Amino acid sequence: MNDMQWTPIGSEPLPPPLPPTRVDFSGDRSEFRKMVTKGAMLELVTFGFYRFWLVTDIRRHLWANTAIDGDAAEYTGRAKELLVGFLFALAILVPIYLAYFLIGIEFERWQGFASTPLFIGFYAFGQFAIFRARRYRLTRTVWRGVRFWMDGSGWAYSFRAMAWGLLVFLTLGLALPWREAALERYKMQHTHYGDLRGDFEGNGWTFFKRGWWLWLLSPIALVIFPLAPFFYAEFKAREWRWWLDGIRIGGVSLSSDLPHDAFYGLYWKVIGWWTLLSMVFSAYLGGSALLVVQLSGVPADQVFGSDNAARSIPMVVMMVAGYLALALAINIVMRVYLQRDLWAKVLETVKVHDIGAASDVQGRGVLASALGEGFADGLDVAGF
Amino acid sequence: MSDVFAEAPAQAAKPTIFFDGTSSRRRQVTLTFADALEILEEGGTPVRWSYADIRRADSPPGILRLACTTAPPLARLEIRDAVLAADVTVRCTDLDEHRTSRRGVAKIVGWSVAATVSIVCVVLFGVPLAADRLAPLVPKPIERRIGDASEVQVKTIFGRSVCEDPAGKAAFTKLVNRLRDAAGLDDDSMTAGVLPTAVPNAFALPGGKVYVLRGLLDKAQNPDELAGILAHELGHLKHYDNMRGLIYNGGTSFLIGLLFGDVTGSSAVIFASRTVVEASYSREAETAADTFAIEIMHKLGRSPKPAFELMYRITGKEGGSTLTSILASHPLTEDRLARMTREDRPVSGPPLLTDKEWQSLKGICGSGKI
Numbered sequence A: 001m002n003d004m005q006w007t008p009i010g011s012e013p014l015p016p017p018l019p020p021t022r023v024d025f026s027g028d029r030s031e032f033r034k035m036v037t038k039g040a041m042l043e044l045v046t047f048g049f050y051r052f053w054l055v056t057d058i059r060r061h062l063w064a065n066t067a068i069d070g071d072a073a074e075y076t077g078r079a080k081e082l083l084v085g086f087l088f089a090l091a092i093l094v095p096i097y098l099a100y101f102l103i104g105i106e107f108e109r110w111q112g113f114a115s116t117p118l119f120i121g122f123y124a125f126g127q128f129a130i131f132r133a134r135r136y137r138l139t140r141t142v143w144r145g146v147r148f149w150m151d152g153s154g155w156a157y158s159f160r161a162m163a164w165g166l167l168v169f170l171t172l173g174l175a176l177p178w179r180e181a182a183l184e185r186y187k188m189q190h191t192h193y194g195d196l197r198g199d200f201e202g203n204g205w206t207f208f209k210r211g212w213w214l215w216l217l218s219p220i221a222l223v224i225f226p227l228a229p230f231f232y233a234e235f236k237a238r239e240w241r242w243w244l245d246g247i248r249i250g251g252v253s254l255s256s257d258l259p260h261d262a263f264y265g266l267y268w269k270v271i272g273w274w275t276l277l278s279m280v281f282s283a284y285l286g287g288s289a290l291l292v293v294q295l296s297g298v299p300a301d302q303v304f305g306s307d308n309a310a311r312s313i314p315m316v317v318m319m320v321a322g323y324l325a326l327a328l329a330i331n332i333v334m335r336v337y338l339q340r341d342l343w344a345k346v347l348e349t350v351k352v353h354d355i356g357a358a359s360d361v362q363g364r365g366v367l368a369s370a371l372g373e374g375f376a377d378g379l380d381v382a383g384f
Numbered sequence B: 001m002s003d004v005f006a007e008a009p010a011q012a013a014k015p016t017i018f019f020d021g022t023s024s025r026r027r028q029v030t031l032t033f034a035d036a037l038e039i040l041e042e043g044g045t046p047v048r049w050s051y052a053d054i055r056r057a058d059s060p061p062g063i064l065r066l067a068c069t070t071a072p073p074l075a076r077l078e079i080r081d082a083v084l085a086a087d088v089t090v091r092c093t094d095l096d097e098h099r100t101s102r103r104g105v106a107k108i109v110g111w112s113v114a115a116t117v118s119i120v121c122v123v124l125f126g127v128p129l130a131a132d133r134l135a136p137l138v139p140k141p142i143e144r145r146i147g148d149a150s151e152v153q154v155k156t157i158f159g160r161s162v163c164e165d166p167a168g169k170a171a172f173t174k175l176v177n178r179l180r181d182a183a184g185l186d187d188d189s190m191t192a193g194v195l196p197t198a199v200p201n202a203f204a205l206p207g208g209k210v211y212v213l214r215g216l217l218d219k220a221q222n223p224d225e226l227a228g229i230l231a232h233e234l235g236h237l238k239h240y241d242n243m244r245g246l247i248y249n250g251g252t253s254f255l256i257g258l259l260f261g262d263v264t265g266s267s268a269v270i271f272a273s274r275t276v277v278e279a280s281y282s283r284e285a286e287t288a289a290d291t292f293a294i295e296i297m298h299k300l301g302r303s304p305k306p307a308f309e310l311m312y313r314i315t316g317k318e319g320g321s322t323l324t325s326i327l328a329s330h331p332l333t334e335d336r337l338a339r340m341t342r343e344d345r346p347v348s349g350p351p352l353l354t355d356k357e358w359q360s361l362k363g364i365c366g367s368g369k370i
Helices: A029-045 A051-064 A079-110 A118-139 A154-170 A176-189 A204-223 A227-246 A264-296 A309-347 A371-379 B002-007 B082-091 B102-137 B140-158 B166-183 B214-219 B223-238 B241-259 B268-299 B305-315 B322-327 B333-342 B355-362
Strands: A021-025 A066-068 A071-075 A141-143 A146-150 A191-193 A196-200 A247-249 A252-256 A350-353 B016-019 B027-033 B037-041 B047-049 B054-057 B064-068 B076-079 B191-195 B202-205 B209-213
Touching: A021 A309, A029 A051, A029 A309, A029 B102, A051 A066, A051 A071, A051 A079, A051 A309, A079 A118, A079 A371, A079 B140, A079 B241, A118 A141, A118 A146, A118 A154, A118 A371, A154 A176, A176 A191, A176 A196, A176 A204, A176 A227, A204 A227, A227 A247, A227 A252, A227 A264, A264 A309, B027 B082, B064 B082, B076 B082, B102 B241, B140 B191, B140 B202, B140 B209, B140 B241, B166 B191, B166 B223, B166 B268, B166 B355, B191 B214, B202 B223, B202 B241, B209 B214, B209 B223, B214 B223, B214 B305, B214 B355, B223 B241, B223 B268, B223 B305, B223 B355, B241 B268, B268 B333, B305 B333
Parallel strands: B191 B209
Antiparallel strands: A021 A066, A021 A350, A066 A071, A071 A141, A141 A146, A146 A191, A191 A196, A196 A247, A247 A252, A252 A350, B016 B027, B016 B076, B027 B037, B037 B047, B054 B064, B064 B076, B202 B209
């Protein structure tokens, strides 16, 4: 590490290395909360179609408020691109889905449940989608008037992810650090900022040493349930720190001193909200049942009875409305804590070394289409 | 960065920075308001941005970040001084022209409501209609292929081999043939069998395959009980319920998945709404099959009631809460039994099987209990 140190005096005096720069996050929390609350309501009214706009707004907020070496990043993606990407992905996925169905029938004719492996095909496709979605997001990420971009092949990535996935499966999860290292290396080595090329220097062994005991202890969490969030938070913090420490772009490197217990509070807050909201929901159900019985004068056993569907309609409507409100509230909680707060928490620990290497980078790379995001949306996979 | 600062003379506390969109070099500039905005870097060529082409770009609070539609797409001008920023904002008339306005949001809401209404209408009216019309048109070989596939699955679950006791088989064939003739099913390829498993159930598969599980046979006390159930399954075959269900389920799960943005349909909302919609459709099919069973049994001069007494013995009273009756794929057994009691008529035809045949049918899977 060259931070805060003078190089030993040699025959030629070298210029002192610059101290590492910090990453600042200036996003206003209540502004973010208002944005996701409004977005969640609109998502409800539009039956989910608003998600393209909300996701774009969230990214714009997070990117624009993240400043590296004093200059804020910018997200130039737009919701319409995501919508078009989703529609294209549909046009491609629908015939595949149909073919899957027909091939499945032929397999089943030959041997019962023989078509199960076809699911693996969908998993591979999901990995492809993750890679392509990352490419879309990266080409919309701009810093100092130069964009990030990616080359490499989604299918090559998918093949690696599948092969490593098999190994992780066979070793009961022990190979996970090496899988993550290999996949991250592939992604980062095909990542560019202008004419600088990315790399990933983290290795599986380092990650393994930081987290192997969590793997050993994980069966305990199945028995003593309240331990599980602690274990998960430990794992995530260690994973983030290891990942950040490994990132290189040209001569620029990152490091992070994220403490191992950094996420305890976040996860417990989410669990607390979840519990609270579930309790409110149950109370609401009980209250509305009572109200329906009181107002309609129908005895309780008829409100829940089957013999008269018309009489139970008010109760069903109340239940559906309550469920949607619950889903909405949980959605907001997850976005505020697990996206915004986590983002801020991680960024405040990041140090950037030798940022001078990125002071005169030539712009390169072309925009990637949002098709990958569409696939990821259609297949319900998420990646980073 | 260091060299830029080294050359630049001491600046005001809040400098104006320009990125030309081709390099990440941070250029400290001064602005001049002429007929266009002039951006001047010391020792560089001035850049002119016409006021009408300047647009606002995303920025953190305290910084006005500008882009220009006629400049390289990633060229950015960052003004950190509030007074200067206000001066520029006044001159640029179309600064926020490209943003999503309130009207834009209303448009999104309007179109998605329209899309949802049309998808819901298709699910409620279009898909059942398509399923009813298409199911009889599905070529027999395809139907049989699907049937073969599900038969393999069923046999994997309920045991590989069909019960083969000769006397029992003869009695079973006789019973099935009488029902088939009464039902007017012309399908020669119809097959029926008893599978050796303790589960009390019976089902019809595409391509005319009817299976009775041994558990049901054990619980049946006379031929009429079994015949009614078989007649119900033949009703499913007669109405192409399998193919209708397949088209219907495939169609609705696809459309509802489309609505919630998930083609393969895995999230909870999709699962829930699919279950409700499909269960109501399947309840209709079950009621139609019950009607068919009543007709057949009356045609043969037997009562349909015993079959539903058998069913009631197996399931018990089912009704409980609203939720179970909304989610149930079959009508509740007590409701079906009540209907059969109304349709009960005195027996007028000959028994479907002799006592001896009935005894051998009961022993079709051998004597051993499973």
